[in-house]
Amino acid sequence: MPELPEVETVRDGLERHVVGRTVRAVEVRRPYSVRRHLAGPDDLAGRLAGRTLTAAARRGKFLWLPLDHPGAAGVPPDDALLAHLGMSGQLLVRGTADDVEQGGAHTHLRVRLLLDDGGALDFVDQRTFGHLSVVDLLPTPDARPGGAGSALPLVPAPVAHIARDLLDPAVDREAVARAIRRRRTQIKRAVLDQGVVSGVGNIYADEGLWRARVHPATPTADLDQATALRVLDGVAGVMTDALAQGGTSFDALYVNVNGASGYFDRSLAVYGQAGEPCPRCGTPVVREPFMNRSSHFCPVCQPAPAG
């Protein structure tokens, strides 16, 4: 469910409400939710107990909370609590004893970090596509020439193959546009490929392509540089607008770190708007199957590619 604006909203909330606090204990209620932590739930709990969360970072839809060094001597590997929200994940901060008590009864509570100040950080996830793990941070070159930087960014090993996202100050949009045009696929598939550019999901792909007036099935080989950049600008623009409003939300499935829903869904032009008039030309929006999901577009503003 959450795409970049939602995950960034959560990251911002964690930065302001959780960073600096220390984990006292961990409850793993659903081992499947920590399946990516190969050493198992007990190891995860052991590596978190007593550690202080020192920052909140993000790339694309992955977010992580770097941990302090317990021993302080020597140079232990940097590590972090890594989270992916999947389709339905939430990270909820419980501040008071009452909040902790009530949150503990939540049907979809999967993992709980009890904090030493009496609060808790809850990982709630209905569909369980999301996951938590504790992983090493490694200096990592960009998977693709999507951005240039003097120093290598420190990212979790499982994030090494994820390209920079469009809100990353170091992203190189011209290079991303060239990478897209090098692919031999359809534009929507390329925009959704997290190894090309990260953070984009089904909603913002459809909305960005509508803004750019490009049909989702357009072959990438047919795009000139200016058109590819227009798509990136469209996607970045809609994500920036969504972020300003705290992310998109359809229902109680998504809430930000404090439990407040976003409301960007009220300004979606085509996503979920099948049959409704295109805000630009009035033509009914079309929905068609795409990779076990749907694509939404205006058949007039976004003409289908020839053939």
Add this chain to the structure above:
DNA sequence: CATAGAACCTGTATGC
């Protein structure tokens, strides 16, 4: 290596 499709899990909405 690049690309397309299946698989992973839970829940709601819809139709018969």
Add this chain to the structure above:
DNA sequence: TGCATACAGGTTCTAT
């Protein structure tokens, strides 16, 4: 009411 099917915002693994 009961049951089957479609669909949901993502990523990884496997096959080609």
